[in-house]
Amino acid sequence: MSSALIIGDGPGGLSAALYLAKNDIETTIFGQDETPMHYAMLYNYLGIPEMAGSEFQEIGRQQATGFGANLVDASVEKAEKTDDGFTITANSGDTYSGKYLIIATGPNRELAESLGLERGDDGAIGATREAETEVENLFVVGRTTRPHQVQAIISAGDGASAALLILSKEKKEGKRFCDWDEVES
């Protein structure tokens, strides 16, 4: 099974983790639950009329781990490209390797820069609309790449987009993968 590492546990990282784990990619997500979502009161997330950001986060964490994502309570200090993927070092000193890496670190853009990605004039780490970067199998999502569109639903959409690209590579040999479920008749 291929594996993905996700740095950052806000809406962007958790959404990517949910999509990947739900579709059998070995997924490890790092963060210490320090997202600014804990200050938010959501009235603008389609489908959720009203919810405190902390509750949203708790549900998101349960959703992702419920499908098998490994949520590691750690800060990532170092990220390196290797011949077959990426290796990251947590503040515990433990190292983790994976074929894919998704950076979802909000306004903290240092790890993305350490992998050779550049900031634009607006501070954004460059990525395509689908969250791909110029480094193979490295994705950047949410606020890290969209400093002027800081909305939970946009970060979650970015995370889903990165995950779909990974799933397209892994399951469809590059043909587009959709994560659709149907009502039971």
Ligand SMILES: Cc1cc2nc3c(=O)[nH]c(=O)nc-3n(C[C@H](O)[C@H](O)[C@H](O)COP(=O)(O)OP(=O)(O)OC[C@H]3O[C@@H](n4cnc5c(N)ncnc54)[C@H](O)[C@@H]3O)c2cc1C
């Ligand atoms: C007061 C306030 C109110 C808001 N209200 C709303 C609202 O009503 N509606 C709305 O849509 N949005 C709202 N927002 C914005 C919302 O919080 C952001 O859009 C959202 O959190 C961005 O998600 P993200 O996943 O891109 O980044 P973040 O949520 O910033 O997540 C990044 C995560 O990565 C972690 N991280 C960073 N570096 C590392 C590292 N090296 N290792 C491990 N983890 C790391 C951080 O601790 C954080 O948990 C509000 C924000 C604030 C401050």
